[in-house]
Amino acid sequence: MTQSVDHVALLPAYLAAGTAVLVLMTDLIVARRAAVLAVAAVGALATAAGAIGVGLGDDRQTFCVPDACSFVANDRSALVAALFALLTLGVIALSAATKDVPPGEYAFLLACSMTGGVALGSAGDLITLIVALETLTLPLYVLVGLRRRTVESAEGAVTFFVVSVVATAVTLLGAALLYAVSGRVHLATLATGLPDLPLTGAAVVLVLAGLAFKVAAVPFHAWAPAAYDGAPVPIAAYLSTASKLGGVIAILYAVVDGLRPALDLAGPALAVLAVLTMTVGNLVALRQTRMVRLLAWSSVAQAGYILAPLGAFMLADGRTDEALTVAVSATVAYTVFYVLLELAAFGAVVALRPGDDGGLIADYRGAARTHPWVGATLVLALVGLAGLPPGLAGLFAKVVVVRSLLDGGAGWLAVVVALNAVIGLAYYVRVAAVLYGPVPAEGARARIPWAVAAALGVVTIAIVVVGFAPQIVLDLA
Amino acid sequence: MRWLLVAVLAVPAAGALLAAFLPTKAGQVAGTVAAAATLVLSVPLYRDSWFSFGSAAVRPWHEVDLSWVPGLDLRFHLGVDGVSYPLVVLTALLTLLCCAFTLWRAPAPGRGHTLVALLLVIEVGILGTFLALDLVLFFVFFEVVLLPMYAVIAVWGGDDRAHAARKFVLYTLFGSVLLLVGVFTVVVSAGTADIVALTGGSELSRGTQIMAFILLAIAFAVKSPLWPLHTWLPDAHTQAPTVGSVILAGVLLKMGTYGLIRVAVGVAPEGARWAAPALGILAVAAIVVGSLVCLAQTEIKRLIAYSSVGHMGFVLLGIATLTATGIQAALIGNVAHGVITGLLFFLAGAIKERAHTGELAQLGGLREQSPWLAGILAFAAIASLGLPGLAGFWGEAFAVVASLDRGGPLWTTLAAVAAVGGALTAAYFLRLLRRVTHGPAVGALEPPGLARAEVAAWAPLVLLALIVGLLPALVLGMAGDPVGALVEAVR
Numbered sequence: 001m002t003q004s005v006d007h008v009a010l011l012p013a014y015l016a017a018g019t020a021v022l023v024l025m026t027d028l029i030v031a032r033r034a035a036v037l038a039v040a041a042v043g044a045l046a047t048a049a050g051a052i053g054v055g056l057g058d059d060r061q062t063f064c065v066p067d068a069c070s071f072v073a074n075d076r077s078a079l080v081a082a083l084f085a086l087l088t089l090g091v092i093a094l095s096a097a098t099k100d101v102p103p104g105e106y107a108f109l110l111a112c113s114m115t116g117g118v119a120l121g122s123a124g125d126l127i128t129l130i131v132a133l134e135t136l137t138l139p140l141y142v143l144v145g146l147r148r149r150t151v152e153s154a155e156g157a158v159t160f161f162v163v164s165v166v167a168t169a170v171t172l173l174g175a176a177l178l179y180a181v182s183g184r185v186h187l188a189t190l191a192t193g194l195p196d197l198p199l200t201g202a203a204v205v206l207v208l209a210g211l212a213f214k215v216a217a218v219p220f221h222a223w224a225p226a227a228y229d230g231a232p233v234p235i236a237a238y239l240s241t242a243s244k245l246g247g248v249i250a251i252l253y254a255v256v257d258g259l260r261p262a263l264d265l266a267g268p269a270l271a272v273l274a275v276l277t278m279t280v281g282n283l284v285a286l287r288q289t290r291m292v293r294l295l296a297w298s299s300v301a302q303a304g305y306i307l308a309p310l311g312a313f314m315l316a317d318g319r320t321d322e323a324l325t326v327a328v329s330a331t332v333a334y335t336v337f338y339v340l341l342e343l344a345a346f347g348a349v350v351a352l353r354p355g356d357d358g359g360l361i362a363d364y365r366g367a368a369r370t371h372p373w374v375g376a377t378l379v380l381a382l383v384g385l386a387g388l389p390p391g392l393a394g395l396f397a398k399v400v401v402v403r404s405l406l407d408g409g410a411g412w413l414a415v416v417v418a419l420n421a422v423i424g425l426a427y428y429v430r431v432a433a434v435l436y437g438p439v440p441a442e443g444a445r446a447r448i449p450w451a452v453a454a455a456l457g458v459v460t461i462a463i464v465v466v467g468f469a470p471q472i473v474l475d476l477a
Numbered sequence: 478m479r480w481l482l483v484a485v486l487a488v489p490a491a492g493a494l495l496a497a498f499l500p501t502k503a504g505q506v507a508g509t510v511a512a513a514a515t516l517v518l519s520v521p522l523y524r525d526s527w528f529s530f531g532s533a534a535v536r537p538w539h540e541v542d543l544s545w546v547p548g549l550d551l552r553f554h555l556g557v558d559g560v561s562y563p564l565v566v567l568t569a570l571l572t573l574l575c576c577a578f579t580l581w582r583a584p585a586p587g588r589g590h591t592l593v594a595l596l597l598v599i600e601v602g603i604l605g606t607f608l609a610l611d612l613v614l615f616f617v618f619f620e621v622v623l624l625p626m627y628a629v630i631a632v633w634g635g636d637d638r639a640h641a642a643r644k645f646v647l648y649t650l651f652g653s654v655l656l657l658v659g660v661f662t663v664v665v666s667a668g669t670a671d672i673v674a675l676t677g678g679s680e681l682s683r684g685t686q687i688m689a690f691i692l693l694a695i696a697f698a699v700k701s702p703l704w705p706l707h708t709w710l711p712d713a714h715t716q717a718p719t720v721g722s723v724i725l726a727g728v729l730l731k732m733g734t735y736g737l738i739r740v741a742v743g744v745a746p747e748g749a750r751w752a753a754p755a756l757g758i759l760a761v762a763a764i765v766v767g768s769l770v771c772l773a774q775t776e777i778k779r780l781i782a783y784s785s786v787g788h789m790g791f792v793l794l795g796i797a798t799l800t801a802t803g804i805q806a807a808l809i810g811n812v813a814h815g816v817i818t819g820l821l822f823f824l825a826g827a828i829k830e831r832a833h834t835g836e837l838a839q840l841g842g843l844r845e846q847s848p849w850l851a852g853i854l855a856f857a858a859i860a861s862l863g864l865p866g867l868a869g870f871w872g873e874a875f876a877v878v879a880s881l882d883r884g885g886p887l888w889t890t891l892a893a894v895a896a897v898g899g900a901l902t903a904a905y906f907l908r909l910l911r912r913v914t915h916g917p918a919v920g921a922l923e924p925p926g927l928a929r930a931e932v933a934a935w936a937p938l939v940l941l942a943l944i945v946g947l948l949p950a951l952v953l954g955m956a957g958d959p960v961g962a963l964v965e966a967v968r
Contacts, residue, residue: 388650389602389621399549399613402657406665411658411688418654425650429624429643433631474548 019043027104080121156230171210278304312408504590690748719826810872842918
């Protein structure tokens with residue numbers, strides 16, 4: 001049987017992969033940092049444009065068997081691909097100050113990772129999904145360990161690698177078991193019904209557990225702080241935004257699209273994951289003294305809020321089609337708000353300490369006085385992550401989650417989310433207070449590279465805009 | 478007149494931006510001008526008639542209703558009526574006085590323009606809360622206040638400011654996240670966030686109403702604060718700079734009691750009836766505990782802070798009765814407490830600044846050293862303890878009367894105990910006066926006289942305490958009809 005391949009549907013993935021190749025060649029021929037990064041940036045931008053262009057056209061699909069397709073290009077996949085491309089662009093801009101990594105490999109690996117993310121949004125079966133997710137993650141093992149001459153970096157990379165490989169194996173096992181019980185791998189056909197066997201339950205839980213690693217949900221979170229802290233700060237930003245987005249998208253695709261018949265199994269598991277993740281993340285974050293570790297733990301906690309709307313699936317009320325849509329769009333909306341805020345937070349850290357690691361929180365004393373704009377951005381991002389005005393984007397993100405939970409009848413989970421927001425504020429406000437503390441001594445003001453400043457500015461403007469007009473995000477979701 | 482509603486929020490917001498970005502002195506002046514403009518704009522919101530279109534229990538004099546975030550049922554819906562109007566004007570007035578006061582003397586470590594900007598942001602939040610006629614909008618404005626107030630305490634506060642500020646922000650955030658859950662409990666089951674449509678609670682089942690009322694009542698009880706959720710208040714009030722304490726006690730606490738009347742009781746009346754006895758008992762406990770704790774205080778600001786617990790107890794007792802008299806008492810009690818306690822905190826700040834201590838044991842002889850200061854302090858204390866003819870009287874007396882009117886052994890007992898609490902209030906204020914104004918001079922007061930700025934800041938409050946005391950109809954008149962309609966809808 002010959003198959004025609006719809007190359008238009010694959011265009012964003014081609015563009016992303018092409019970017020990776022082009023970056024590698026630029027590094028060979030020109031061998032200048034700026035040129036390599038510029039090519040990567042242009043490639044990411046082209047990928048985003050391509051994804052949006054394809055998304056504006058008709059829905060397409062390719063690699064089909066009679067009743068389902070493995071690669072789907074629709075509005076949703078375009079949104080995901082564009083988000084990944086733009087996040088990569090942002091991270092490349094933030095990398096302008098990262099001097100202790102070989103630029104060619106760095107940009108090449110980032111572009112490879114972007115390719116995985118772009119393909120992820122189009123995945124139509126479990127295997128494509130897992131392969132795309134792995135393509136997204138695999139380059140990150142190297143990127144985390146890429147910093148020259150640092151032990152933390154290598155340690156973080158090894159932890160990340162080992163844990164993540166186990167996670168992928170677990171997900172694959174789950175997918176294989178699902179194939180064993182049902183004979184299907186396509187999400188669309190899985191959704192039509194699963195046999196009521198004990199093995200089905202085991203398979204669902206295994207798939208879910210493996211994917212939970214990717215979003216760093218408790219109890220599968222242990223890799224995150226070490227990996228974030230060891231990595232160059234822009235890569236930590238990528239881990240906490242793009243990589244986490246990948247995990248969330250994979251969970252949504254696998255659980256809501258594919259395993260819809262097993263939601264009564266996945267629902268309670270997700271609710272437990274969400275509660276554990278936000279509570280443990282917040283409590284441990286309270287005691288952190290290093291900036292990037294604090295952000296890492298806070299992003300663990302944020303994963304809990306992201307998963308929370310899906311926890312409503314545990315109740316029959318939460319599994320009606322209508323409630324399902326509400327929960328999914330709440331998750332997507334929260335993720336978008338979160339990704340913006342997190343990128344701004346990491347961007348501000350890069351801007352305050354260009355080319356350095358995150359350092360101790362105490363090192364930031366008075367930073368908002370020496371760098372008023374960058375400091376204000378960091379505070380805005382942190383306050384947004386805490387969910388309070390003036391971080392209106394974060395406030396509306398929390399509102400979306402609580403609303404969707406009450407819609408699904410899971411009031412207790414809404415209360416848990418609400419109380420966690422209080423714990424969260426305790427550490428966010430501590431950092432904000434340090435930023436506005438007295439300036440220790442007049443040190444030389446670090447010069448902020450223009451690319452970092454521009455990226456930070458764009459993200460901040462985006463945060464302010466969606467803060468006042470959150471409907472934009474809600475419409476997208 | 479609709480633009481006036483928006484302007485009342487937009488002007489202080491713009492003023493805050495100007496104050497933040499202009500240099501110190503110019504910023505302070507710009508901020509103060511904005512605060513003055515807000516007051517000028519807020520006064521003509523008044524409308525001398527019971528606006529009688531329709532049969533809704535909330536009939537605003539003016540209304541703005543714009544779509545904002547349809548996906549969250551959030552509309553930019555503002556309105557003002559007889560319940561909110563006095564509080565709006567009070568907020569505008571106190572903010573102006575505080576900004577002007579800062580112009581004269583910014584507390585350490587200076588940077589007065591930032592302080593003015595934060596005060597104006599707080600004003601936006603408080604005014605927005607009073608004006609919001611959409612539950613979600615109400616919540617958003619309720620949250621706006623938190624961090625600016627945190628910053629005011631944490632930067633310009635006393636020695637233990639970091640701890641007090643953190644306690645304030647975490648405690649009150651605890652309240653407002655419950656408000657979030659409560660608001661959406663209502664919104665999700667009613668399908669609308671419009672306070673006008675929701676008042677009366679006809680669209681909600683009894684179970685939902687009780688659930689919602691519990692959440693909302695705890696949220697507002699933290700803000701008010703109601704004993705035993707008050708523990709953030711003494712620290713925050715004591716550590717905050719003078720202007721911070723004035724705003725906190727004067728109007729910020731009113732967001733809680735106003736929310737209880739407009740949102741909790743209005744939207745979930747079934748729940749309110751169910752919880753009224755518990756609320757009444759807690760309110761009376763607050764009165765008694767607050768007064769007893771005050772009797773044992775040795776620091777002037779802390780004493781005044783704890784007196785708020787007792788006074789807010791009277792306000793909550795009035796609300797708990799769910800009668801027209803009781804809610805009227807709560808409203809006038811709110812306004813009176815705002816005026817008098819605002820004044821008391823100004824005075825406490827002035828005394829502490831002159832004597833460099835707030836310990837009652839190290840104060841004394843104020844009457845001889847600074848007769849004017851002593852006189853105004855005596856006036857404020859006597860107004861606060863509820864002498865007839867001054868503002869504090871009406872709220873406390875009518876809360877007790879309303880409780881008696883409810884009848885039955887429980888409410889009669891509550892009324893009696895509350896009356897005893899009122900007597901205790903007199904006891905601790907007289908103790909305060911005896912320690913501070915009378916007796917031999919312990920330390921030196923420098924300077925003994927009053928600055929012109931101080932007189933300017935205090936005079937309006939002194940006058941208001943007199944006027945509201947002599948003519949309570951000023952507040953009660955305009956609140957009568959809306960409260961009647963609310964009680965009718967709640968019944």
